[in-house]
Amino acid sequence: MTEVLVRRVDFGYFVRPAEETGTGYPRVEPCLGYLVDHPRGTLLFDTGMGSHPDVDARYRPHRAQLGEALAAIGTRPSDLSLAANCHLHFDHCGGNPLLGPTPVLVQSAELDVARGTPDYTLPELIEGSRFEAITGEAEVLPGVFLVPTPGHTQGHQSLIIRKSDGAVIVAGQSHDTATQDAADQLAWRASLDGHSQPLPAIPAWINALQAFDPRVVYFAHDRSVWTP
Numbered sequence: 001m002t003e004v005l006v007r008r009v010d011f012g013y014f015v016r017p018a019e020e021t022g023t024g025y026p027r028v029e030p031c032l033g034y035l036v037d038h039p040r041g042t043l044l045f046d047t048g049m050g051s052h053p054d055v056d057a058r059y060r061p062h063r064a065q066l067g068e069a070l071a072a073i074g075t076r077p078s079d080l081s082l083a084a085n086c087h088l089h090f091d092h093c094g095g096n097p098l099l100g101p102t103p104v105l106v107q108s109a110e111l112d113v114a115r116g117t118p119d120y121t122l123p124e125l126i127e128g129s130r131f132e133a134i135t136g137e138a139e140v141l142p143g144v145f146l147v148p149t150p151g152h153t154q155g156h157q158s159l160i161i162r163k164s165d166g167a168v169i170v171a172g173q174s175h176d177t178a179t180q181d182a183a184d185q186l187a188w189r190a191s192l193d194g195h196s197q198p199l200p201a202i203p204a205w206i207n208a209l210q211a212f213d214p215r216v217v218y219f220a221h222d223r224s225v226w227t228p
Contacts, residue, residue, distance in 0.1 A: 004144070012061060014049065016030075044084075046086055046172065046220060054125060149209070168215065
């Protein structure tokens with residue numbers, strides 16, 4: 001069987017302002033997507049940053065557009081069979097309108113909020129995309145799953161790729177950093193071990209992700225990678 005390959009797509013970076021970082025200082029963050037090369041098709045998870053004068057003034061992005069970012073790893077938008085967004089903020093679905101007829105998979109809860117909430121995202125990113133709404137966990141290619149991981153947004157989802165040696169999880173922004181993810185996984189382990197309370201609160205969906213036996217976890221805004 002041909003092994004599924006997961007490759008990072010670099011869409012550039014932006015500067016998160018101090019009032020959003022919780023540290024009192026601005027932070028430069030990468031904007032990363034992930035390409036899944038599967039024998040049954042090619043899927044792109046997240047499509048880069050959209051553009052608007054107010055967005056650009058606040059986040060000062062340095063962008064790689066969809067075609068440029070894919071070309072850097074030897075792929076074109078026309079090579080894609082599917083796309084998905086972890087959620088619909090401007091920095092995850094900016095390339096959607098450039099996908100043409102490629103279906104974009106998103107949780108129905110996320111799409112409802114994006115369509116019904118002013119200033120949730122850039123309107124042209126919603127209007128110019130061919131969305132296919134899903135509800136809950138879905139196997140979108142053999143061994144490739146979209147799983148709800150709400151928290152950052154109500155309809156956030158992550159991507160799981162089952163491989164022969166365990167699972168690759170493309171977390172999106174379920175956690176901002178590998179360190180945050182590692183802390184939640186360790187708290188999950190402590191709870192499973194019956195460790196005495198109090199313990200940190202962790203998302204209810206951690207159980208579902210751990211059931212896939214993760215071997216590596218990638219993130220949308222952190223170049224670091226979680227491994228066991």
